[in-house]
Structure formats: C-alpha cells, structure tokens
Amino acid sequence: MKEIVFSPDAVPPLTTFSQAIKSKGFIYVSGNIGCTQDFTIVExxxxAQTVVALESIRNILQAAGSGLHHVVKANIYLTDLERDFSQMNSAYMTFFNERAMPAxxxxxxxxxxxGxxxxxxxxxxLPDA
Structure with missing residues (x-):
C-alpha cells in the first residue's frame, strides 16, 4: 500500500503530484527545483539551485523516515548540460558520501x-525498522 509523504520544510507540491510516495520499502521523491516556498527560483x-533542490529532497526524505544516505538512484535534468554540469556536480557531491554514491x-x-x-x-x- 502506498503512503503520501509531506514535509512542510520542502517546496509545497502542486495539486497534480505528491512530494514523495512510500511504497514497498522505497521512497519515490518527485522532481525538486531550486526555489523558495513561494516558487521563486533562487539566485x-x-x-545554488542544486543545493536548494537537494535540501528540499533531504527534508522530504527525513519526513519519510529516511535520508540522503539511503538514496539508491537520482535523476538530474539540466537545461544546459555542457555549461552547468560541473557546477551542479560540485554542489551535488557535497550531499553524498563519495564512497557510496547513488546510481x-x-x-x-x-x-x-x-525557468x-x-x-x-x-x-x-526506507531503513530497516
């Protein structure tokens, strides 16, 4: 049975999706962008957008009873892959253990x-209870 996850410390979801869903031992976190609670893109x-998106994901995972160290797969979408990959990657790597990076x-x-x-x-x- 699936369970909706909500964190007040993350960007609120639109009416068309949940922040995350817990199901069968996993948490599926919806896409997060680097914006404030009122949907303003951070400067x-x-x-900076990567940091804010991952902070939001971290808060959602904590609300679900998990954490970033339990992430098994991440999907990242960039509007300018060539220009932004290095900066995104540098910010991303500060959130994960180098020896246990997710797929x-x-x-x-x-x-x-x-935008x-x-x-x-x-x-x-979900960690073992």
Whole structure:
C-alpha cells in the first residue's frame, strides 16, 4: 500500500503530484527545483539551485523516515548540460558520501518549471525498522 509523504520544510507540491510516495520499502521523491516556498527560483545559478533542490529532497526524505544516505538512484535534468554540469556536480557531491554514491542519470532538457536550470528526483530505501 502506498503512503503520501509531506514535509512542510520542502517546496509545497502542486495539486497534480505528491512530494514523495512510500511504497514497498522505497521512497519515490518527485522532481525538486531550486526555489523558495513561494516558487521563486533562487539566485546564484545552477550551483545554488542544486543545493536548494537537494535540501528540499533531504527534508522530504527525513519526513519519510529516511535520508540522503539511503538514496539508491537520482535523476538530474539540466537545461544546459555542457555549461552547468560541473557546477551542479560540485554542489551535488557535497550531499553524498563519495564512497557510496547513488546510481545516477543526468540529461539535458529543453526547459524546466519556472525557468529553473536543474531538477532532481530520486528513489531511496526506507531503513530497516
């Protein structure tokens, strides 16, 4: 049975999706962009947006009873892969243990919501209770 996850410390979801869903030992976190609670893109470029997106994901995972160290797969979308990959990657690596990085896909896309430069989604395990 699936369970909706909500964190008041993350960007609120639109009516068309949940922040995350817990199901069968995993948490499926919806895409997060680097914006404030009122949907304003943060200043500072893709590095700053990556940090804010991952902070939001971290808060959602904590609300679900998990954490970033339980992420098994991340998908990252960049509007300018060539220009932004290095900055995004540098910010991303500060959130994960270098010896236990999740599996990851990073692709370039035409556009993202609100004009964001990066969007990140992930799947994490629920730790054993």
């Amino acid at each position: 500072g470029g893709v590095g 990851r896909t990073c692709v370039g896309v035409a556009r993202l919501p609100l 964001a430069s990066v969007e990140i989604e992930c799947v994490a395990e």
